[in-house]
Amino acid sequence: MENGFLEQKPGFATMAIHVGQDPEKWKSASVVPPIVTSTTFKQPAPAEHTGFEYGRSGNPTRNTLEECLAALDNGKYGLTFASGLGATTTIVSLLSNGDHIVSSDDLYGGTNRLLRMGIQTTFTDFTDAENVKNAIQDNTKMIWIETPTNPLLKVVDIAVITKIAKARSDIIVVVDNTFLTSYLQRPLDFGADVVMYSLTKYMNGHSDVIMGAAIVNDDELEKRLRFLQNAMGVVPSPIDCYFVNRSLKTLALRMEQHKKSSMIIAKWLQKHSKITEVLHPGLATHPQYSIARKQMTGHSGVFSFKHTGGLAESRKFLSSLKVFTLAESLGGYESLAELPSLMTHASVPAEQRAELGITDSLIRISVGLEDTEDLIDDLEQAFRQAFKAL
Numbered sequence: 001m002e003n004g005f006l007e008q009k010p011g012f013a014t015m016a017i018h019v020g021q022d023p024e025k026w027k028s029a030s031v032v033p034p035i036v037t038s039t040t041f042k043q044p045a046p047a048e049h050t051g052f053e054y055g056r057s058g059n060p061t062r063n064t065l066e067e068c069l070a071a072l073d074n075g076k077y078g079l080t081f082a083s084g085l086g087a088t089t090t091i092v093s094l095l096s097n098g099d100h101i102v103s104s105d106d107l108y109g110g111t112n113r114l115l116r117m118g119i120q121t122t123f124t125d126f127t128d129a130e131n132v133k134n135a136i137q138d139n140t141k142m143i144w145i146e147t148p149t150n151p152l153l154k155v156v157d158i159a160v161i162t163k164i165a166k167a168r169s170d171i172i173v174v175v176d177n178t179f180l181t182s183y184l185q186r187p188l189d190f191g192a193d194v195v196m197y198s199l200t201k202y203m204n205g206h207s208d209v210i211m212g213a214a215i216v217n218d219d220e221l222e223k224r225l226r227f228l229q230n231a232m233g234v235v236p237s238p239i240d241c242y243f244v245n246r247s248l249k250t251l252a253l254r255m256e257q258h259k260k261s262s263m264i265i266a267k268w269l270q271k272h273s274k275i276t277e278v279l280h281p282g283l284a285t286h287p288q289y290s291i292a293r294k295q296m297t298g299h300s301g302v303f304s305f306k307h308t309g310g311l312a313e314s315r316k317f318l319s320s321l322k323v324f325t326l327a328e329s330l331g332g333y334e335s336l337a338e339l340p341s342l343m344t345h346a347s348v349p350a351e352q353r354a355e356l357g358i359t360d361s362l363i364r365i366s367v368g369l370e371d372t373e374d375l376i377d378d379l380e381q382a383f384r385q386a387f388k389a390l
């Protein structure tokens with residue numbers, strides 16, 4: 001008794017922690033995979049475990065997602081990370097000081113920034129395979145492909161680039177497959193070693209999770225990446241893993257609709273008087289249309305276009321949109337539009353932007369799952385605002 005209050009119920013704290021929580025009881029045959037948030041797992045005897053020890057090195061919800069992701073890409077192993085860039089950081093960590101990377105010159109702004117921070121990298125236009133051949137040095141250990149490229153939507157021939165790399169046994173070929181997902185393109189089938197994802201985009205598709213993944217077939221590569229995943233600690237939360245695993249259930253349906261709607265909008269834009277160019281690999285006018293058809297089962301909802309105006313018109317157009325939201329990112333159910341030169345690709349040096357053609361009249365959109373007619377009406381009214389009285 002303390003200060004005259006009633007006696008505390010003995011064992012309260014212990015009960016709150018242990019009653020009803022017996023780990024052996026979780027064999028519920030729940031149809032939907034449970035969210036396991038436990039950071040640690042009971043061992044029957046010291047250093048003996050039943051598949052799980054500590055949440056960073058493995059978690060049932062995470063493993064469920066990783067297994068599913070691997071299968072969708074025709075891969076043997078899936079690994080997930082705290083973000084797409086976390087996946088990239090881990091993959092690049094397979095290399096050592098003094099190694100060299102050859103990378104697509106037109107790619108995700110954050111990947112560009114990361115590659116400039118660490119390992120020596122040569123950026124080149126992968127649509128001409130000769131450029132890749134010429135960029136490979138004795139110390140080249142990785143080739144980083146992004147296809148379609150971002151934000152110019154150039155298509156890189158995965159099989160051709162992989163064949164060049166495989167003339168040497170020590171070059172790892174990575175494909176960032178974020179723009180298409182495993183539903184529309186499966187790079188391992190074309191000889192790539194690692195498929196990298198920002199699951200944040202189409203794979204999750206609901207703009208409420210930041211996560212990344214790497215899918216591989218090679219046992220040794222899986223072991224090395226699995227070691228780094230645990231050693232570097234860039235792991236996702238089990239709750240986020242649950243969300244992405246759930247989102248995969250509608251991936252096929254979502255991608256079919258993104259594909260259909262974006263194609264209708266791309267064709268509409270092609271006929272628009274203020275549009276000079278539509279960069280969409282699903283259009284027969286696309287310079288790599290034949291490569292696109294050879295390695296993709298279709299195209300997603302993200303693409304770019306150029307208009308006849310300049311920065312002022314881009315600004316007015318983007319701020320006049322009502323159904324599309326002016327925001328970075330892509331791949332969600334909601335339509336987004338952005339200006340790469342000032343937003344997603346602002347971290348790319350101005351000189352490289354100019355060389356690539358990332359101008360102030362280049363707009364990138366991510367066509368969401370709204371009614372296509374509403375999206376077209378929105379684009380039309382925003383163009384009218386942008387080009388009014390000019």
Ligand SMILES: *Cc1c(COP(=O)(O)O)cnc(C)c1O
Binds near residue numbers: 111211
């Ligand atoms: C968003 C994105 C990334 C980075 O992923 P995060 O999840 O934002 O870290 C990498 N590559 C591409 C193509 C992306 O769109």
